[in-house]
Amino acid sequence: MEKLVNTIERLGGVNLLPVALAVVAFVLIGNPSSWVTLTVAGLAMGMMIFLMASGLSLVFGLMNVLNFGHSAFVSFGAFVAASVLAGLSGWLSGDSIMLGALALFLAVSAALLFGLIAGWFFETVIIRPVYEDHLRQILITMGALIVSEQIILAVWGGTPTAVPRPDFLEGALIIGDISIEIYRIFAFALGLVVYIALYAVLNRTRIGLLIRAGVESREMVEALGFRIDRLFIGVFMLGSALAAVGGAMWAGYETLISPALGGEIMIIVFIVVIIGGLGSIEGTLLGAIMVGLVGNYVGFLAPKLALASNMLLMMAILMWRPSGLRPAVK
Numbered sequence: 001m002e003k004l005v006n007t008i009e010r011l012g013g014v015n016l017l018p019v020a021l022a023v024v025a026f027v028l029i030g031n032p033s034s035w036v037t038l039t040v041a042g043l044a045m046g047m048m049i050f051l052m053a054s055g056l057s058l059v060f061g062l063m064n065v066l067n068f069g070h071s072a073f074v075s076f077g078a079f080v081a082a083s084v085l086a087g088l089s090g091w092l093s094g095d096s097i098m099l100g101a102l103a104l105f106l107a108v109s110a111a112l113l114f115g116l117i118a119g120w121f122f123e124t125v126i127i128r129p130v131y132e133d134h135l136r137q138i139l140i141t142m143g144a145l146i147v148s149e150q151i152i153l154a155v156w157g158g159t160p161t162a163v164p165r166p167d168f169l170e171g172a173l174i175i176g177d178i179s180i181e182i183y184r185i186f187a188f189a190l191g192l193v194v195y196i197a198l199y200a201v202l203n204r205t206r207i208g209l210l211i212r213a214g215v216e217s218r219e220m221v222e223a224l225g226f227r228i229d230r231l232f233i234g235v236f237m238l239g240s241a242l243a244a245v246g247g248a249m250w251a252g253y254e255t256l257i258s259p260a261l262g263g264e265i266m267i268i269v270f271i272v273v274i275i276g277g278l279g280s281i282e283g284t285l286l287g288a289i290m291v292g293l294v295g296n297y298v299g300f301l302a303p304k305l306a307l308a309s310n311m312l313l314m315m316a317i318l319m320w321r322p323s324g325l326r327p328a329v330k
Contacts, residue, residue, distance in 0.1 A: 014325040018289050025297040033177035038296045044184035046292025047191025048253060051246030052265060053272040053284050054198060055239030061279020061328045062211055062235050065127055066134050069141035070243055070269065071262030072148035073118060077111035077244025078251035078261055079156050082163045084110045085252075092166045100166030111248040112241050119240025123233055145262075152259045160258045163251045187249055194242070195285050202281065211235060271310050275317050277324025286325050290317075 022039055029035045056070045084107040085092065091099040126144050130136040169183045202208040211231050213221050221228050250265065251257050272291050276283030291310055298309040305312075317325060 014286060017286070017325070018293060021290065021293055028301055034300070036178045037180060038300055039293065040180045041184055042293035042296035043289060044187045045295065046289040047188045048246060048249050049268055049272055049291060050191050050285050050288035051194060051249060052243050053269045053288055054194070054281060055242035056269060057273050057276070057279060057281060057284040059236055059239040063232050066137045067127070067141050068138055069122070069145040069148065071266035072145050073115050073240045073243035074247035074265055075148070075152055075259065075262030076118065077115055077247030078257050079152060079161065080114045080244070081107040081111040081248035082161050082251050082257060085164050089164050092164050097168045100168050104166050108245060108248050111244040115241035115244030116237045119237035120233060122240065123236040127236065149259055156259070158259060160256050163255050163257060165252050165255065183252060187253065190249065198281055207231070268310060271314050275314055275324055277327030279328035280324070280326045283324055283326035
């Protein structure tokens with residue numbers, strides 16, 4: 001085992017874990033077409049989870065805030081997007097790909113806008129008074145989550161809500177014996193674009209430099225004349241917006257959502273953030289891909305273990321790396 005770990009570290013470190021997992025799964029599954037279908041499904045699921053988890057990772061890593069109300073943004077994003085798609089249902093069917101794409105863009109944009117506004121309110125009213133106090137952060141954000149769930153019940157009701165999808169995202173690509181859902185390809189591409197954009201902003205721009213400098217020494221950045229509090233509000237708003245977009249994408253994936261959506265997905269989101277390493281965007285992506293792949297592979301090979309697969313993965317990772325796969329370096 002030690003030799004295997006050393007080999008992985010030498011060749012590419014933890015970044016090779018998804019590849020190693022896929023190779024092992026290929027041997028166990030045996031059927032190439034089933035393996036490809038499951039792998040694509042796992043990657044797509046991982047990217048959707050990344051969208052939801054990246055916001056939580058951002059807020060904790062850059063602001064040191066434990067936001068247990070993060071799942072509220074996921075739920076609201078899902079229901080807002082579903083309502084917009086339902087209102088534009090006439091655009092979703094038919095031969096016009098342009099109208100369908102516009103309806104989808106408006107739905108995701110509505111979820112994004114709601115996440116930005118809700119994030120500003122949440123940070124200003126709820127989070128700001130409890131900075132540097134993790135216990136109070138947990139208590140007050142849990143309370144905000146309960147209130148948010150009741151608001152969803154009051155507005156949309158407790159009955160599961162159907163989520164329509166544009167016709168051009170329905171169906172699957174058939175390549176020989178391989179079947180790949182079009183929506184999964186779209187979800188993977190969107191998640192990849194978001195990751196590249198986040199990485200570029202945080203590591204290649206002046207704003208990203210200021211945010212990271214503010215985390216290290218807030219007083220020094222403020223002494224240079226920068227309003228670090230405004231930057232932190234922007235970070236929180238971005239994290240909330242990403243959660244809302246992730247919720248919108250997950251709603252289209254499930255096609256039937258309930259007010260319990262956020263609470264159910266939040267367990268997976270926290271597992272991903274812990275596996276990847278608290279505060280690390282790169283770790284969050286790696287953890288999300290691992291969770292997506294393991295969930296699909298185990299669900300196919302041993303369905304009875306599917307529900308426990310994420311917990312087992314987290315236990316195995318933390319026994320090997322207690323700080324996660326790629327924790328943020330501070």
